[in-house]
Amino acid sequence: MGLNMTEQAVISARAGQADIPPGSARLYTLVLLVDDRQGAIDRVVNVLRRRRANMRTLVVGPSEEAGVARVTVVVDDAEVGVEHLSEQLRKIVDVRQVLLFPAGQAIERELALVKVSCTAANRSEIIELGQHFGAQAVDLAPETLTLQVTGKGEQVEQLLERLQPYGIRELARSGCLAIARDE
């Protein structure tokens, strides 16, 4: 564990952190395996805050191993910044592993629940639109309907854009989850 990865990260050529060129920021996904102990998540979030990571989403949940939490963070940063951030996260005693993916390199999915205003007249139109994006209607009420959609972040965005005209009353997004592709 750790050693090879750390060395690789260290040996990979990086530019100076202090001079991150403006406009070089992009999205990265960090996946952390963290011992689920008192304060462990606080420590992770604290490092993200203190090292001024620009966090887009943060998801905490169980992993394949009991007592080990999986934390998925999407940050918006220059490569140099995000590599330094990974090293800072690796120093946290509770953190077992940190994987760093440029956006799109890993399998990335998000779930969203969208409550849309509807009428008897346009209800089936909305459901159909949802189906087009693989969304399911999970709740039907006289004036609203709730769609559940999963997919890549941009797919969710696209559906939301199409639903906008009907009126989105409430939106719950899970944030991004990621898992590495096998070669």
Place this chain on the structure above:
Amino acid sequence: MTTTATVTQESGDARRASTHATDEARELAGSHILCEALVREGVELLYGYPGGAIMPFYDALPAYPRLHHVLVRHEQAAAHAADGYARATGKVGVCVATSGPGATNLVTGLATAYMDSTPVVAITGQVGRPFIGRDAFQETDVLGLTLPITKHNFLVRRVEELADVVHEAFQLARSGRPGPVLIDVPKDVQFAKTVYRPAASVRSIELYRATRVPQPAPEAIQRAARLIAQARRPVIMSGHGVILSNAYSELRALAEKTNIPVITTLLGLSAFPVDHPLFLGMPGMHGPAFVNRAIGVTDLIIGVGLRFDDRVTGKVSEFAPQAQIIHIDIDPSELNKVKPAIVPILADAKAALAALAEAVEPGDHREWLSELRQWEAEEQERARRLSRPVPYPTPTDILDAIYEVTDGEAIVVSDVGQHQMWTARFYKWTHPNSHITSGGLGTMGFALPAAMGVKMGRPEATVWVVAGDGGFQMNIQELATLRDEGVEIKVAIMNNGYLGMVRQWQEFFHQRNYSETPISSPDYVKLAEAYGLTGMRVERREDVQAAVQKAMQTPGTVIIDFAIEAEANVYPMVPPGAAITDMIIESE
């Protein structure tokens, strides 16, 4: 956690059972387990202050005569003393405080230890578990408060995990890049009993350590050696890591074999003898101009155990513009943090320096060195020209006297301000680890309590404090502790009647608007007497040497109040944010 009760010894007489560590399992209260675990860690000294939430621990303490507890007069001093002890001995320093205000008083000391990577374990009492999160009397979220200033911290949830947590804390504090670790122990956990089995397996943090301290990669060492062979104007920059890993002889071997001059950072001072022909000096904000000039033209920096802090680099984009950097550090997050390294070497300084010294070819940098010495001589000549005869003691008079009277054997602990920079610059550091100061945090009030820890950790050593009139008053209450413990420290106050370093910045950058920087002092002679100690005041240059001598001959802690020039400045100075080659020098 693996503690399961198998054997139970019913006697419960902890007082009798605890005097020697045996491997027998027996039932003990958390407070006693804490003491047992400290004894097993080899702890002999603790600095602390009691209060409600830590009372069970203090109740158990007298049963462990091996644990010498020092009652400080403020918890901040407990943390600094533990830090000083750790810096001087390389062992883990321990401090103890109660919940709430006791714990918050530790914060400055822990942050100081964290910034300078020193191994400290802090134990705090916490309100009982049922009260946590209910804003109980003297409850603070110590875990949350110390999260960013500790290497790790623990809230002990069950008495069964207490012993393991203590051992884990010590291991974490001293492993890899050292740092402070805090253990928060709820009062009811201190009362709760469980079966204590001293030899029970401790959850292994070895893994953590193993992944953090790899051996230097041979390819990296080879690449570094090739760069060293090609360099025409190389310098070694040595930091605190060299002291933390005891790599003095390896550093010297590398420098001597390659004939490369050595620059030491503030916390790296004393790792390389000042009188060595290859020693250059301290870089950065208050380093000599010729050292910064050397960095300005060097083509290769071999940086060891330093973090290229902003006080060293000045404006980063203009730091060492022509240099390639070989950077050795034990902490992967330091590599490439500030300056990109062409050869980053993730390793303990001692191992890496030894490997590098072995791999390099002997070198000769006679021309480069003579150029550097030429610059140095010009700078010194200029300083001589500018010096005027003065009646009052100068910082160099005081530092030279300490050096001479102690035959250079003293450990000098400085506080923070102008006197700290003068001490760093003008004392002749010849003994490894003889310079102790708060570098990263720059904590005023550090020196006196830290020196107490230094002296108690190294009782055979002569310990001098060099403090300002401002900082000395920040933990002045520890004179009582020194007196109680019979600890012998000699204190030189460089009394300029100002918060001098801030006044200097006001002079340079705020049009001499000396807002809130003049500061008065008590009569230190009377003050010393009031504490049962000895005080002296020195106002004339010619009395400096005799006073220092007298302080050495007088038993117990002695304070000398030196009246120095009120508005002397530390020259040269790199203005904040400027390139280190753009220094303010004393005007003619």
